[in-house]
Amino acid sequence: MMRYTMGRLISLCLSLIVASIVIFTVVEVVPGDPAAYMLGVNARPDTLAALRSELGLDMSLPERYFAWTTGMMQGDFGQSYTYRTPIAAMIADRVWVSLPLALFALTLTIVIAFPAGIYAASRRGKLGDLGVMGATQLGVAVPNFWFAMILVMIFAIKLRWFSAGGFAGWEGGLLSGLKSLLLPAVALALPQAAILARVMRSSLLDMLGEDFIRTARAKGLSRRQALWRHALRNALIPVLTIIGLQFSFLLAGGIVIEQIFFLPGLGRLIFQAISARDLIVVESVVMLLVFVVIVVNFVIDLTYAAVDPRLRLRK
Amino acid sequence: MKYLTNLLLAGSASLFASVAMAQNTNLRVAMQLEPPNLDPTAGAAQAIDSVVYSNIFEGLTRFMSDGSVVPGLAKSWEISGDGLSYTFHLQSGVTFHDGTTMDAEDVKFSLDRARAEDSTNAQKALFSSIAEVSVVDPLTVQITLNAPNGSLLFNLAWGDAVIVAPESIETAATKPIGTGAFMFSNWVQGDRIDIVRNPTYWGTPATLDSASFRFISDPTAAFAAVMAEDVDVFVGFPAPENLPQFEADPRFQVLVGNTEGETILAMNNALPPFDNVLVRQAVAHAIDRQAIIDGAMYGIGTPIGTHFAPHNPDYVDLTALSAYDPEKSRALLAEAGLPDGFTTTLKLPPPSYARRGGEIIAAQLRAVGITAEIENQEWAQWLENTFKGHDFGMTIVSHTEPMDIGIYANPKYYFQYDNPALQALMTTLTSTTDPAARSALLAQAQTMIAEDYVNGYLFELAVPTVARAGINGLWLNQPTAAIDLTAVSWP
Numbered sequence: 001m002m003r004y005t006m007g008r009l010i011s012l013c014l015s016l017i018v019a020s021i022v023i024f025t026v027v028e029v030v031p032g033d034p035a036a037y038m039l040g041v042n043a044r045p046d047t048l049a050a051l052r053s054e055l056g057l058d059m060s061l062p063e064r065y066f067a068w069t070t071g072m073m074q075g076d077f078g079q080s081y082t083y084r085t086p087i088a089a090m091i092a093d094r095v096w097v098s099l100p101l102a103l104f105a106l107t108l109t110i111v112i113a114f115p116a117g118i119y120a121a122s123r124r125g126k127l128g129d130l131g132v133m134g135a136t137q138l139g140v141a142v143p144n145f146w147f148a149m150i151l152v153m154i155f156a157i158k159l160r161w162f163s164a165g166g167f168a169g170w171e172g173g174l175l176s177g178l179k180s181l182l183l184p185a186v187a188l189a190l191p192q193a194a195i196l197a198r199v200m201r202s203s204l205l206d207m208l209g210e211d212f213i214r215t216a217r218a219k220g221l222s223r224r225q226a227l228w229r230h231a232l233r234n235a236l237i238p239v240l241t242i243i244g245l246q247f248s249f250l251l252a253g254g255i256v257i258e259q260i261f262f263l264p265g266l267g268r269l270i271f272q273a274i275s276a277r278d279l280i281v282v283e284s285v286v287m288l289l290v291f292v293v294i295v296v297n298f299v300i301d302l303t304y305a306a307v308d309p310r311l312r313l314r315k
Numbered sequence: 316m317k318y319l320t321n322l323l324l325a326g327s328a329s330l331f332a333s334v335a336m337a338q339n340t341n342l343r344v345a346m347q348l349e350p351p352n353l354d355p356t357a358g359a360a361q362a363i364d365s366v367v368y369s370n371i372f373e374g375l376t377r378f379m380s381d382g383s384v385v386p387g388l389a390k391s392w393e394i395s396g397d398g399l400s401y402t403f404h405l406q407s408g409v410t411f412h413d414g415t416t417m418d419a420e421d422v423k424f425s426l427d428r429a430r431a432e433d434s435t436n437a438q439k440a441l442f443s444s445i446a447e448v449s450v451v452d453p454l455t456v457q458i459t460l461n462a463p464n465g466s467l468l469f470n471l472a473w474g475d476a477v478i479v480a481p482e483s484i485e486t487a488a489t490k491p492i493g494t495g496a497f498m499f500s501n502w503v504q505g506d507r508i509d510i511v512r513n514p515t516y517w518g519t520p521a522t523l524d525s526a527s528f529r530f531i532s533d534p535t536a537a538f539a540a541v542m543a544e545d546v547d548v549f550v551g552f553p554a555p556e557n558l559p560q561f562e563a564d565p566r567f568q569v570l571v572g573n574t575e576g577e578t579i580l581a582m583n584n585a586l587p588p589f590d591n592v593l594v595r596q597a598v599a600h601a602i603d604r605q606a607i608i609d610g611a612m613y614g615i616g617t618p619i620g621t622h623f624a625p626h627n628p629d630y631v632d633l634t635a636l637s638a639y640d641p642e643k644s645r646a647l648l649a650e651a652g653l654p655d656g657f658t659t660t661l662k663l664p665p666p667s668y669a670r671r672g673g674e675i676i677a678a679q680l681r682a683v684g685i686t687a688e689i690e691n692q693e694w695a696q697w698l699e700n701t702f703k704g705h706d707f708g709m710t711i712v713s714h715t716e717p718m719d720i721g722i723y724a725n726p727k728y729y730f731q732y733d734n735p736a737l738q739a740l741m742t743t744l745t746s747t748t749d750p751a752a753r754s755a756l757l758a759q760a761q762t763m764i765a766e767d768y769v770n771g772y773l774f775e776l777a778v779p780t781v782a783r784a785g786i787n788g789l790w791l792n793q794p795t796a797a798i799d800l801t802a803v804s805w806p
Contacts, residue, residue, distance in 0.1 A: 032695025038351065039437045040359025041702060042716065051435045082351035083504065084488045090504060149535055156543040164539035166529065167506060262531045262540070264505030272505070275665075276351060277695040 008301050012294055019290045020072075024065050027283050033057075034081045034277040055081050068283065077284040082276045087284050090269065097167055098258075098265035101181050101188070102250040108189035109196055109246060116193070117200025122227055124205060132197065139194025148187035148260045155183060165261035184261045188254065192246050196239065203238045207231035236307055244300035248293040339805040340524035342786075344798055345537065345546040347553055349505065349530040352488035355474040356429055359437035361715065361796035364474035365550070366508055366528050368797035371412075372477035372493035375403055375422065376468050380572075382626065382717070382794035384472045388417065388494065389456075398463035398748045405454045409517040411480045412498045419450040425478045426458070438475040438716075444745070465748040469718065474795060496521040496801040506530075510800075522788075522804040541567070541781050548782040548789065550798050553667070555613040561781050570780040571615050572791035576713035577622050578668055580676060580771030583707055585731035588657055595768035597647035598709075599637035601683045602676060608774050611671035616774035621765040622720050625775050626792070629757045633765040637772065644683040656684025659708030663689060664697040668776060669711040676711070676771075702729045713776045717794055720757070721745075723764050732769045 035051040036043065052058050059067070071078055077087035120132035156164035162183055168176040207213060208223075208231050216226040255267030262268070266285055273281035350362035355372055369377060377387035386392075389403040409417040428434060430442035444464040449457050460467070470476060483492035491499050496518065497510040508528045512521045529546060531537045534554035540546050541561065552558070561567040582589040582598065589595055604618045617625045620633030648656060663673040670691065677687040687709060692701065701707045707729075714722070724741035726733035737760060744756045765772070778793045785806035790799050 030696075031699050032693065033699055034695070036698045036703065037695045038358050038360070039435070041698070041714075042438050042440060043359065044439050046432075047435055047437070047439050050433045054435065084352055085504075093503075094505060149539075152536075152539045152543075156539055156545075160543060163545050164543035165531070165536055166540075166545060169503070259533045260536050262506075262529065262533070262536055264503060268505050272349065275693060275695070278351075 004305060005302065008298055012298050015294050016291065019294075020069055020287060021065075023283055023286050023290070024068065027279050027286075028061060028064075032277040034279060037277045038082060057081075068280065072284070072287065078280050080273075080278055080281050082273075082278045082281075087281055090281070091266070091285060091288060094264060094266045094269050096170065097181075097263055098251060098254060098267065100177070101185060101254055101258075101263070101265060102247060104178070104181050104185040105188040105192070105250045106243070106247055108185055109192040109250075110243070112189065112193035113196035113200055116197040118204065118227075118232070120197070120201040121204035121208070122224060129201075132201070136194040136197050139191050140198070142191065144187050144191050145256045145260055147190050148184065148257055151183045151187055152260070165263065167263050167265075181263075184254070184257050184263060187260075188250055188257055192250065196242055196246065199242050200235070200239055203235040204231055207235045210234075233307065237304060240300055240303055240307070244296050247296055248289075251292060252289045340522075342523050342526040342548060342800065342803060342805075343529065343546045344526055344800070345529045345531050345540060345549040346798065347530065347532045347537075347551055350508075353491040353499065353502070353508075354479075354484075354487040355477055356425070356479060356484075357435050357437075357488070362530075364796040365798045366510075367491055367493070367495075368474045368477075368795065369495060369799040369801055370497040370510060370526075371491050371495045371499055372474070372479070373495050374471055374473070374477045375405075376472040378472045378794045378797070380790040380792050380794065380799070382575075382624075382792065384469050387472070388422075388478055392468075394748075398465075398746075399460050401458045401460075401467060402451070403456045403458070405456065406517055407454055409494050410515060411483065411494055412492045412513060413480075413483055415480055415482055417478060417480070417494050418453040419456045420453075421478055421480050422456045423448045423450050424481045426476070428479075428484070429476065436475055438473060441470040441473055441476060463746045463748055465745065465753055466718065472795070474797070497526070500525070519801075521801050523800060526800050528798070544783070548780065548786060548798075550778070550780045550789075552779045552781045555615055555779055558613065558615070558779055558781070566784055568782050568784050568786070570782065570789065570791050571777050572780065572793060573617065573624070573626050574713075574715060574776045574778050574793040575624055575717040575719075575795070576715040576776030577619055577624065577719075578616070578672070578711065578713040578773045578776050579622065580773060581707075581710050581712060581730045582770055583705060583709070583729075583731060584733070584769060585705070586708060588651065588653060589659075589708065591651050592768055593647050593651035594653065594657075595770075596637075597644045597651065597683065598680065598685065599768045599771050600640045600644040600647065601680050601685065602637070602771050602773070603639040603679055604634070604773055605639075606679070607672050607675050610675045611668055612774070612777070615777040615779060617777070618774050619772045621761040621772055622714070622723065622770070623757070623761050624717070627718075629754045631758050631761045633762060634772075636765050637768065641679075641683050648684060653684075656686065658686040658688065661687040661689050662697065662701045662707045662710040663691050664694055664701075664710070664712060665691075666713070668713060672773065673711055705729055705731065709771075711773075715776070715796070720760055720764070723760070723769065730770060732764070732767070734763070734767065737763050 035048050035057060039047060080087050116132050120129045123129040152164050155162045163180060168180040170177045213226050213231055216230050254265060255271055258265045258267035259271060270282060270285050346365055348362045350366055351360050352358060353363060353367055355363050355367050373387050375387055375389040376384050379385055388406055390406050392401055392403045394401055411417055426448045429436045430445055444460045444462055445458055446461040447459040451457050480492060496513050496516045498513045500509040500511045502508045511525045531540055537549060537553050538557050541549050558569050562569045582595055584590060608616045618634050619625055620636055623630050661673055661677060663669045673689055677689055680687050701710050721741050722728050723732055724738040740756060740760050747753050780789060782789060787804050788802035
């Protein structure tokens with residue numbers, strides 16, 4: 001187990017280093033000077049030069065890469081070019097919207113997908129199964145921003161139960177915060193739930209065809225008992241992989257949803273920073289997301305070991 | 316029982332009263348883009364001015380919605396006979412929001428800072444005619460010019476020329492301290508900016524107690540936010556196709572005002588074949604302005620025939636010079652030695668006037684044999700490649716700075732028009748202060764660039780504002796980017 005964990009840790013560190021180099025190069029190579037964007041069309045060359053030196057843009061690329069990575073290791077992400085405030089504080093503010101939104105959406109995903117997937121697997125080929133499969137087919141095909149618009153039209157414009165967007169903040173209490181995240185979370189969760197339900201169903205059906213299930217049935221367990229006691233746990237490995245991927249997607253992929261609901265989250269921050277060529281913000285937020293994705297994958301790898309003893313015991 | 320009923324009645328009355336009060340003294344304003352910072356003297360972003368102009372920061376002079384320039388922190392001024400010296404008399408009893416006094420020293424500090432060597436003012440050219448700013452007494456400032464400048468009072472009304480205090484300018488980007496009728500209160504980045512009424516304002520106090528600015532750029536989200544009444548006012552509504560729906564809804568009012576944005580099809584005058592005036596004229600005649608206004612802007616916008624705002628009294632209507640005439644366009648191309656037309660690039664920045672307008676223009680040009688290869692660019696990319704790098708054949712952009720015909724006198728400006736006659740005309744204009752003479756010179760300049768077909772002149776950009784019915788005092792026009800709330804009130 002120790003060896004397994006160490007191996008995973010080393011690959012985690014290597015991934016982070018490679019990612020930082022790729023992110024930095026890709027972002028810096030894109031044309032567009034942040035100072036020129038900030039000063040607009042009437043800026044004079046001397047004004048531009050003054051701003052570039054104020055922002056540290058006159059340093060060479062390796063110097064800036066080095067300053068950026070060493071700063072990050074000490075928890076200092078640097079200063080935003082446009083906002084002129086520390087990036088760490090900006091990210092901290094935004095995480096309080098994006099992380100709860102991702103967790104909320106993930107919870108909804110699991111709450112919808114698990115029962116639907118298990119139900120469909122236990123009713124294989126029957127009407128219930130067909131119904132779930134049809135609904136999930138639709139859920140996979142329809143993009144989340146379309147769901148978002150439909151939800152806004154019904155619940156914000158017609159019924160006026162919810163705001164069309166914006167974030168009420170956590171100061172007003174947990175409920176008001178969750179209320180402003182509900183529509184975006186549902187919009188994010190529906191397509192993900194459809195995917196997860198299908199994975200759950202097929203993974204369970206695979207297990208139900210295995211020898212150990214036949215043995216369990218031969219022992220006298222009903223089909224349902226075999227499913228709950230033996231198949232489910234073994235079917236969880238592919239499901240966990242998908243959940244890991246989905247969490248990363250929900251955290252980073254809220255960009256479009258955050259635009260539609262004008263939520264002050266990480267996605268909106270990246271969106272604004274890209275168009276303003278606030279390169280250091282783009283680099284830092286993307287790096288943070290990569291870090292989260294890699295750590296989540298690391299945790300999922302460890303969970304495999306917990307679910308599947310063979311991985312734990314292997315040398 | 317009667318007592319209880321009375322209590323309930325009184326209670327509910329006060330409840331409703333307080334709800335009504337809360338409704339009537341706060342305003343939720345939406346705009347498309349969030350300002351990157353809140354210091355109007357250190358950035359070109361229009362969103363900065365939208366929030367702070369006149370609300371938080373004030374200058375010596377200021378713009379009104381109709382474009383006129385009126386006294387601001389300077390209550391009056393005298394101009395010397397030679398036009399080289401301006402003496403400004405400041406309003407007395409003005410304090411900054413942090414309690415410090417606004418006096419002549421602050422004016423000197425602000426103007427000297429804007430024109431300093433290491434200044435990062437985006438409109439530094441506004442101050443280039445100033446030779447010296449001197450303090451006469453705490454309420455009198457004298458500005459000496461190195462040459463007469465007929466537009467000094469106008470230049471000082473820009474958001475980039477507002478008066479700031481040396482004590483608070485360091486933090487103005489995130490915590491602006493000005494002299495205006497509203498004080499900055501809170502900024503939740505990515506979400507909203509709150510301002511509250513300044514109780515010690517020197518002039519007419521604001522009617523609103525507070526206001527908050529929200530930022531919604533997605534057209535669908537903007538529509539939903541207005542329809543769901545999540546915002547009370549949306550300035551610069553991003554989806555003109557929805558305006559008729561708001562007009563038909565008694566809950567809303569729609570204001571369509573003009574801006575200083577001359578939207579042009581710019582041509583690279585230094586790049587063949589655009590260095591040939593016949594080719595530029597051919598492009599101008601190939602364009603059907605009204606079709607672009609209807610197709611790209613859903614009918615809002617005024618056609619222009621030169622680089623000048625149609626609502627300006629000095630405007631000359633020259634649209635006939637470049638009337639839509641594809642036959643003439645083809646003939647001109649043949650005369651220029653290009654009977655089969657030519658191929659060029661059309662670089663489009665993000666605004667919908669450019670992206671939608673570009674598609675229509677490309678189709679219109681194709682009809683006369685000109686192939687325009689469209690390339691969509693982001694602003695930063697457009698600034699670097701097209702604007703600075705001059706790597707383009709044609710591009711569409713709205714020039715939103717007021718009174719900016721002077722850009723035609725700069726041969727290095729991105730469309731690279733080099734005409735010594737116009738350059739001389741502009742130099743004369745700068746040193747002319749007599750209004751009638753200025754008008755004549757401006758008319759000459761407008762005609763000169765129109766007859767030279769420097770660019771394709773399309774339309775004056777309009778700004779649609781959607782507001783809850785009954786809200787008064789909003790700016791109709793946008794002579795400068797501003798959402799001035801000082802006179803706004805609920806019914």
